[in-house]
Amino acid sequence: MIDIIMTQPALSSAKFLFQKCISESSSEGNAIEVIRNCISGKFLEDIKPTDLNKHVWNDTLEIISINKKTKQSKNLDQLYEHLPQTLQNYLINTKIKWKNYGKIKVSRINSKSEKDKLELIYVNPNASIPQHTHEGNEAFLVLHGSYKDQYGTYNKGSVQIRNEDHDHMPIGHPTSGCIGLAYTEGKIKFSGKFYKILNFFN
Amino acid sequence: MKHYNKKKKNQYIEALSKIASKKDVASFKIIFDYFGPRLKSFLMSSGSTESIAEEIIQETMTIVWTKADYYNPKLASPSTWIYTIARNKKIDILRKSNKAILEDIEVASLPPIESKLEDDIELDQKFDIINKYLDDLPKDQLALLKLNFIEEKSHGEIAKITNIPLGTVKSRIRLAMEKIRTRIKNDGNATDLNDVNIGKNIK
Numbered sequence: 001m002i003d004i005i006m007t008q009p010a011l012s013s014a015k016f017l018f019q020k021c022i023s024e025s026s027s028e029g030n031a032i033e034v035i036r037n038c039i040s041g042k043f044l045e046d047i048k049p050t051d052l053n054k055h056v057w058n059d060t061l062e063i064i065s066i067n068k069k070t071k072q073s074k075n076l077d078q079l080y081e082h083l084p085q086t087l088q089n090y091l092i093n094t095k096i097k098w099k100n101y102g103k104i105k106v107s108r109i110n111s112k113s114e115k116d117k118l119e120l121i122y123v124n125p126n127a128s129i130p131q132h133t134h135e136g137n138e139a140f141l142v143l144h145g146s147y148k149d150q151y152g153t154y155n156k157g158s159v160q161i162r163n164e165d166h167d168h169m170p171i172g173h174p175t176s177g178c179i180g181l182a183y184t185e186g187k188i189k190f191s192g193k194f195y196k197i198l199n200f201f202n
Numbered sequence: 203m204k205h206y207n208k209k210k211k212n213q214y215i216e217a218l219s220k221i222a223s224k225k226d227v228a229s230f231k232i233i234f235d236y237f238g239p240r241l242k243s244f245l246m247s248s249g250s251t252e253s254i255a256e257e258i259i260q261e262t263m264t265i266v267w268t269k270a271d272y273y274n275p276k277l278a279s280p281s282t283w284i285y286t287i288a289r290n291k292k293i294d295i296l297r298k299s300n301k302a303i304l305e306d307i308e309v310a311s312l313p314p315i316e317s318k319l320e321d322d323i324e325l326d327q328k329f330d331i332i333n334k335y336l337d338d339l340p341k342d343q344l345a346l347l348k349l350n351f352i353e354e355k356s357h358g359e360i361a362k363i364t365n366i367p368l369g370t371v372k373s374r375i376r377l378a379m380e381k382i383r384t385r386i387k388n389d390g391n392a393t394d395l396n397d398v399n400i401g402k403n404i405k
Binding site for chain 2: 011035060
């Protein structure tokens, strides 16, 4: 599943962030990202160049002549340290706006105006999320801790696909709880159960 | 595809090292003149407009200038390193383009991104050795990877363009990636790829 997600074009910020987080959290994802970069580097050498507008060089020179002082970044949420670097950078100096649902809290990462959705989810230690199903397909990446449901136990770097057929009651790890990233694509219509999973990321 | 040009590669490695050691503008110009126009073609083939492409190039080159000391020729070719920086810049651009059409305050009030991504460049530049495996891939598989990665086409779009059934596109891409991964692993260059299994978590 990870390879299917990782080889999809990342044309929205939600999907791009999701892929980058997978590549940081799982070795399979990392391997694919590394391969992608190597392949792309190779193609970059062979591609036919397009002339740049002249001002680009001058502007760049101007930028590098100004000594930029890097500001100290502030982490405004205690969960920051458990997030992949990509998300830490993305959320830098930002207070994560959580919505609380009892023992879990959820924060939408990407803009509400985008049709796909990326959410950070925190499940308290030992908290169980009430039995629920999923609207459409959701890919869930475990970033920290773990959780279990009747299908299995899921650790850092694993990705699960859930849809309305999965009626489950996840429970966060007894001591560390679970931090995860949920990616939901825009509305898709599917036919057939098997097809659903295969075509999720198309 | 042209064969990897070692002489050229060394020229750019040397230029990067001169940027790192003595902030040599002439070397920077060499890198800029070679990679800038190529990045532009590259970015525009994956859907960037000209002005966005040039913006990314400008930011990418700025990082090349400031972070050249992070570059390690043992881990990546100059082109892979520079591509990786440009790709990481993409999130800023996606973010900006969201903002432009944005109405809800919550995200509009986000501070400008002060990217630390470049600090992780070192982590990203691994396994340049993969280049030699790529040369061994069948041409049809390489062509699919190119559509997939360079032109950012979905598997479905690739099927339409190439007239190859979707299932075949998926399996060829998967096969190509697995071949490379297996070779990395067999050559002992891999991090542990065992802890995540494809499909293991799907019920």
